[in-house]
Amino acid sequence: MAGGADLPSPSLDQNDPEAPDFERLPKVVDAPQGRMPAVPQGFTVQVVAKDLNKPRVIRIAPNGDVFVAESGSGRALVFPAEAAKGGASTPQAFAENLDRPFGIAFYPPDDPRYVYVAAANQVVRFPYRSGDRKARGPAEVIIADIPTKRHWTRDLAVSRDGQRLFVSIGSASNVAAGMPNKSPEEIKAFERTHGLGAAWGEEENRALVRVFDPEGGSVRNFATGLR
Numbered sequence: 001m002a003g004g005a006d007l008p009s010p011s012l013d014q015n016d017p018e019a020p021d022f023e024r025l026p027k028v029v030d031a032p033q034g035r036m037p038a039v040p041q042g043f044t045v046q047v048v049a050k051d052l053n054k055p056r057v058i059r060i061a062p063n064g065d066v067f068v069a070e071s072g073s074g075r076a077l078v079f080p081a082e083a084a085k086g087g088a089s090t091p092q093a094f095a096e097n098l099d100r101p102f103g104i105a106f107y108p109p110d111d112p113r114y115v116y117v118a119a120a121n122q123v124v125r126f127p128y129r130s131g132d133r134k135a136r137g138p139a140e141v142i143i144a145d146i147p148t149k150r151h152w153t154r155d156l157a158v159s160r161d162g163q164r165l166f167v168s169i170g171s172a173s174n175v176a177a178g179m180p181n182k183s184p185e186e187i188k189a190f191e192r193t194h195g196l197g198a199a200w201g202e203e204e205n206r207a208l209v210r211v212f213d214p215e216g217g218s219v220r221n222f223a224t225g226l227r
Helices: 081-085 184-194
Strands: 010-012 017-019 055-060 066-069 076-079 091-097 103-107 114-118 124-129 141-145 156-158 165-169 208-212 218-225
Touching: 055 103, 066 103, 091 114, 103 156, 103 165, 114 156, 141 208
Parallel strands: none
Antiparallel strands: 010 017, 055 066, 066 076, 076 091, 103 114, 114 124, 124 141, 156 165, 165 208, 208 218
């Protein structure tokens, strides 16, 4: 990973000297031939897979299988547990045709019967039994119609008591500049039903964490005002 001194200095938009220009990005170079990352004594680094299409999240199933959200291809991949023990491995497509999948969760956590996947536009689940390398059935939509503008990554987590799941939903902009004005009284009234610091307009139900039951019958805002 490059340090701060290795990155190019940010440039400024000529039309607006106060606005940073984010187009000057670092250049990615290939790793030196035969070199691997340096790790502490007692650890080793091995290549398990390469040339994946925007892999974003890794989750380990209770049996040790490695699930990977390959956001660029719209797939959830699975590597057998033995792949982590050494050598390259070819993954299998556990699920396909997803819109930029990201979060993965096993439910119930200890002996899962479902694999939940958070795509950009919805949360779905697939029937699952330990050791499955392909979903046992089609996707069941748990939360539908999540807006996809701008920040699209959606992570998942299961509550400690195993009764609920959480999904993160990013904002539709960087600074919420498109939100229409509200009076202080209107903001208070809105927050009473949506949560303290919740956004409105195109940002409604964005920049927050939602909590839902495993069947998706009850979905509500859990943490708001995060952007």
